[in-house]
Structure formats: structure tokens, C-alpha cells
Amino acid sequence: MPITGSDFEKLIQPFFKDLFEKMGFLVIQVRKQDSGNQNGFDISISFLDDNDLEREFFIECKYYTTAQLNWADIFNKQMQLDSSNHKPAAFIALSPLRDLSNIDHNIQAKAIKGFKYPVDFWTPDKDIQKLFAINEEVYKKVYDKPKCDIVINKSSEIQRIKAIINNLIQKKDVLQFSDLIRIDETNKEPIEDSKLKTNLDEKLNSILKEDDENRIIYHRIRANYKVYIESLVDLNSELRTDILNWESNLRLKASRLTNNFNIDENYTPQKFFHDFFLEAEQEILTFYKDFELKGDKEKLLHGVVFELAAQCPLDWRKNG
Structure with missing residues (x-):
């Protein structure tokens, strides 16, 4: 039986907690946004990264079965999140069934510099099916299938997702100081001709x-x-x-x-x-x-x- 958008969000909350723990992160909290709140996300996950720094990712869930997923709708969610009191380490638009359409890459790239946090789109063209195949029960519900019909190396897929997460963290750190020039005192010598x-x-x-x-x-x-x-x-x-x-x-x-x-x-x-x-x-x-x-x-x-x-x-x- 097909699930609803609300059902999808309820699946994602424990799925991401389990996923981040499998990636070796200490999960502090996974929270589902209250119905009616307009802060630009559905799920947030707070965790300690590999350097024991607290990070919070915000996830907007779009479980569209037939309707077109327009980039402008996702961009509006980014604007809402940026206007809130939250301090995102990253924003992820999660859409297991529909790719984004009508993306304005120039506006998106310029906005990210202003937001000072990275934005990533986890959609079918990014092999999102492999993510859900980590948990076969979740996969069957998300794709309304009697069994998981793709074969993956779960350990390798978990490491692939972790590499994506760490890359988003690195981008966040770069964006945070993208307009700040800080030349530290150091004893290190530059690599150059004497x-x-x-x-x-x-x-x-x-x-x-x-x-x-x-x-x-x-x-x-x-x-x-x-x-x-x-x-x-x-x-x-x-x-x-x-x-x-x-x-x-x-x-x-x-x-x-x-x-x-x-x-x-x-x-x-x-x-x-x-x-x-x-x-x-x-x-x-x-x-x-x-x-x-x-x-x-x-x-x-x-x-x-x-x-x-x-x-x-x-x-x-x-x-x-």
C-alpha cells in the first residue's frame, strides 16, 4: 500500500538516526518538525562529527508520487530556514521519487554564499534508491514494492553516504569563513625557491x-x-x-x-x-x-x- 508524505517523514526520523549511528556519529537528537511550523524543514538531526563538534543537518522531505518537484519550492524552504533562528550545518532536500526541475543554478550558488551553509539534493538521479536499500523494510515502504529489488554492499553504501556528509561539513566550514581573511602567525615556511x-x-x-x-x-x-x-x-x-x-x-x-x-x-x-x-x-x-x-x-x-x-x-x- 502506498504511503503518504506524513508517513514518509515518520519513516525518515528513525531511519536517519540509525544511519548516522552506523556511520559512526554520536547522534544527539533527531527531531520531526511540528505540523504547521514554517521553518523550512521536516526533520533535523544533531550529531557529533568525527572531530567531536556538534552539527545539525536539516532535511526537507518531498514524497511526490505524481506531481512535478519544482526547484522553486525547495528554494523557498531554504529561505525559510535561513530566516529562522536555527544554525544549519547543511540543508538536504530528500526526494526518493522525483528529480528536481527548473533549477536556477546561478541563484542557488549565490544564495548558498549568503546562507553560509551547503545545500544538497538527494534525488533519484543521485542514486537515492541505494540509500534506502540500506534498510530493506524502509525501501519496500518508500517504493511500495514487495521486496527490495536492488542489491548493494551495505557497508560500502554507508561509507559513501558518510563521505557525502563529511564533504557537506567541510563545505560548511569553508562557507562560514568565506568572507574572512585570517593570516595566523606561524613558524612554517612556504614552499618556494630560496x-x-x-x-x-x-x-x-x-x-x-x-x-x-x-x-x-x-x-x-x-x-x-x-x-x-x-x-x-x-x-x-x-x-x-x-x-x-x-x-x-x-x-x-x-x-x-x-x-x-x-x-x-x-x-x-x-x-x-x-x-x-x-x-x-x-x-x-x-x-x-x-x-x-x-x-x-x-x-x-x-x-x-x-x-x-x-x-x-x-x-x-x-x-x-
Whole structure:
């Protein structure tokens, strides 16, 4: 006998509790939303991840047997959840019988950046049948069949779902800090040619005495910046690209400013150092505003300036 949407939600509550426990997570609570509440979800599950951090996933259940499942309906649920007081680690639209139609991928991608939590669609085109086949009794009820008619390796399927869950957690962490630049102090050295340190020292010789304590500080600031950029390869490649593009634009400004040595015989490395920092300081304000960023402006500013000096476009030495 076919089940109803309400029946489906009642099945999902214990099914997900059992599933998350099989994945090795400590489940704190699985809660079904009260009828009539409009917070954008049907089921929520709170659990401790592999690092013992509490996470809460929100699941919108759509048990459509004949009607088309329109993306706009799911997007409206996302908006409701985002407007609530809940703090989602992820939102999952669960539809065992119908794929989503009319998806606006651009709006969805932009909204996720604003929500700061990932959204995933678990639908037939994502092999959702394999998920339910983990529990054959649930599968038979969901698909109204006398027996489970697909064969899976249950252990492998549980690990596949766990990989998806962990990927959503990782995306949540990236989104949470997607607009925050945090350059930590570290003893780690960047992976690079040692000549870059020599290049920076040659530039610093033009403005500092050999025993000036700032010399070590400037090298450390640059190293911290480079290590931070390296970390973004896996954590936030989009932010990394934006920073490197900004660095490239500053390289052009540095090249233009270097021409002052050719047109003004009184132009000094100290003056160049001062002028370029003023240029870069103005540019970083625009950069942060354009990309709605926050955090560690001075560390980023100094890191980029000294990195450009190490790369050579910043020529503080009169006549090269």
C-alpha cells in the first residue's frame, strides 16, 4: 500500500538516526518538525562529527508520487530556514521519487554564499534508491514494492553516504569563513625557491640598515602570507584566486611606479616604498569592499607588498 508524505517523514526520523549511528556519529537528537511550523524543514538531526563538534543537518522531505518537484519550492524552504533562528550545518532536500526541475543554478550558488551553509539534493538521479536499500523494510515502504529489488554492499553504501556528509561539513566550514581573511602567525615556511628570500633582502638593503629588527619582521609577515595562500588551495580556492588576482593588479601598479626612477633623479627607494604602500592601502580598501571581505587587512597588505618585492616587480633599488 502506498504511503503518504506524513508517513514518509515518520519513516525518515528513525531511519536517519540509525544511519548516522552506523556511520559512526554520536547522534544527539533527531527531531520531526511540528505540523504547521514554517521553518523550512521536516526533520533535523544533531550529531557529533568525527572531530567531536556538534552539527545539525536539516532535511526537507518531498514524497511526490505524481506531481512535478519544482526547484522553486525547495528554494523557498531554504529561505525559510535561513530566516529562522536555527544554525544549519547543511540543508538536504530528500526526494526518493522525483528529480528536481527548473533549477536556477546561478541563484542557488549565490544564495548558498549568503546562507553560509551547503545545500544538497538527494534525488533519484543521485542514486537515492541505494540509500534506502540500506534498510530493506524502509525501501519496500518508500517504493511500495514487495521486496527490495536492488542489491548493494551495505557497508560500502554507508561509507559513501558518510563521505557525502563529511564533504557537506567541510563545505560548511569553508562557507562560514568565506568572507574572512585570517593570516595566523606561524613558524612554517612556504614552499618556494630560496632566491625569493634573497630578492627581498636586496630590496630591504635599500631602505633598512643591516641590523634593523624590522628586516626579520618583514620576512615573517611575507612567509605568513604565503603559507595562508597555500592553505586556501583546499579550503577556499575562490578566495585564493581573488587575492592572487588583486596581487597581480598591484604588480602592474608597482611597475608603473618604478618608472619614477627614470623620470626623477631625486626619486629614492624610500620614496618608492612610501608611495607604493599608499597605493596598495587604497587598493585594499576597494578590494575588501568589492568582495565583502573582513579581517587582517594590515597583514594582507604587508604580505602582498613584500611578496611583490621578493618576486622583483617592486624595484626599490634606484637604477635597478
